[in-house]
Each structure stands twice: as structure tokens, then as C-alpha cells.
Amino acid sequence: MAGDKEADIREKHEETIEKFIQVIAKNMNLYGITPSVGRLYGVLYFADEPMTLDDMREALEMSKTSMSTGVRSLSEMKMVKPTFKKGIRKDLYQSEEDWYKSFTSLFGNRWRQQTEINMEEVEDAMEELHTLMEETDDDQLQEKMQRDLERLEYARSYYQWLMKLIRTMESGEIFEYIPKNDK
Template sequence: MAGEQGEKKDWEKYEETIEKFIQVIAKNMNLYGMTPSVGRLYGVLYFSDEPMTLDGMRDALEMSKTSMSTGVRVLSEMKMVESTFKKGIRKDLYQSEEDWYKSFTSLFGNRWRQHTETNIEEAEEAVEELELLVEKTTDEQLIDKITKDIEKLRYAQNYYKWLMEFISVVESGKIFEFIPKRPQNKK
């Protein structure tokens, strides 16, 4: 009996420790534009020994099937979760992408590329509008201010172009030539 109680406490401590780490994952998901619930979903899948169905995830997280389905779709789009099949099981099964480096490069590239492309377009539109205004106005102070601001916008455009190159280095995996993946620690 005493041995069983000790083992039960060990399992409880294990579950508490894993749950704490899943909470860390959930909190960090906002860095990638995702909600904590999506982070918890990923954490549960990551620590699951077997692929899970939406029903299994819903039971583990006490979330609605709709929320679960939306979370899985978001994680799939970010290549953090993939569907899988198991003979004899008709429901869709999902498992986490275990290569966090791959997930990061996909997630980082996807998020940053969208925003950077928008910033490049917005900067170009601002330059075009300011150039039209320079042609139209006779106010020398305004012309001087616009000229300086166009220089700042050109600087911003160069930065965004550099950022696009950086994003390409991350997405292509070339980043690992400069900063190699860390080998898995096995104690």
C-alpha cells in the first residue's frame, strides 16, 4: 500500500511538472500571434505518446470541439501539427511536429513575411504620395520636410528588404549554417 501511495504521488508530481511546462508553451504562443489555448493544445499533443483525435484533445483540455478544431487548423497552417492515420481508427488523428526548429522557421517566416511585405508596400505608397505632394506644393518648408522624410522612408524600405533576405535565410534553413541546431541532450 505504501509503495502504491508513493507511486501515485510520483505520477501526480510528473503531471504537475508537465502541466507547468505546457503553461510556459501556452504563454509564449503570443510571441507568434497565437492564443494561449492554442499553445496548450500544442503542449498536450507534444507530450502525448500517441496521436489524438479532436474528442481526445477536447477531453484533455475541456474546450469546445469548435475551439479545438480551430486550434488544430491554426497549428496545421503553422506546420506545428500534422494529421496522421492509424489502421482501424476512422476519426482524424493529430500529432505535434516534434522538430521545433522546423516549426520555428515555418512560423517565423510565415508571420514576419506577411508583415514585412505589407510594410514595404506601405512605405512605397507613402513615398509616392509625398513625391506627388512635393510636385504640387510651393511651400519650401514643407518640401524640405518631405525630402527628409522620403530619405527616412527609403531607409525603412532598405531595412525591410534586408529583413526579407533574413526571413528567406530562416525559411530556407540556411540559418542553421550560421547558428547550428543544438544536439539533443540525453542524460
């Protein structure tokens, strides 16, 4: 009878963790991460030991290729890191335990990429409008272009501010202003 109770508790424990892993996977979609890669991160996060690709494949019932692709994605986002264990020749991986670090790395990286693209587009648009303003004699069109240039200047200023925010996150300086919560 005591064995049945312990088995029930083990099963409920696994269900509870699996439920939370599903939440992680669902929420990671907000960061542009597929649910399957989110599940992979959740499994690695709750693993007591580093895992091989075979371990992950078995735990998630996915192909080794999918696991490899997922691990590479998570590694690029600094959410998973390779590790070493004496006597084991296969590659081992474990999750980054510091979610603050993962968040700042992930968001910093994504925001930086998009912000740099947006800044280039603003510069291109401003350059094009300046050229067009010189080519037209239409006063109304020139006034419209001038207003548009002012809007673009505002956008450029915003993107410059956003790059400062990104650098603050990437450097960890953000935690001087918004400290990490204690456990």
C-alpha cells in the same frame, strides 16, 4: 505502501508536465497564439500517441469546435500535422517535434505578412510624397519632404533586408549560420 509511492510519483509527473505546458501556452502568446491553442500544442507535444479531436477535447475539457479551430491554426503554422494509424477512421494529429522548424515557419510566415504590408505602405508614402513635392512651390516643405523620402528609403532598405532574413529562415539556410543545438 509501494502503490502509494508510485501514485505520488505519477501525480507529480503529471503536475510537472502540466506546469511546463502552462509555460508553453503563456510563451506562445508572444507569437500571437492564444493560451488555449498553446495548451493544445503542449498536450499534443507530450502525447505518446497521435490524438483525435475527441481525445483533445477530453484532455483539455474544451469544445470539439474549439479543438478543431485550434488544430487548424496550429496546422497552418506547421506546428501540428495530421497523421494516419491503421484501423482508426477519425482524423489523428500529432505535434511537430522539430521546434526549430516550427519557429522558422511561424516567424517567417508572420514576419513576411507584416513586412510585405510595411513595404507596400513605404512605396505608397514615397509615391504620394513625390507627387506632393511636384505640386508645391514651398521650398521648406519640399526640403522636409525630401528628408522624409530619405527616411522612407531607409525604411524600404530595412524591409528588403528583413525579407532576406525571412527567406533565410524559411529555407532553413539560417541553420548554416546558427546551427541547431544537439539534444
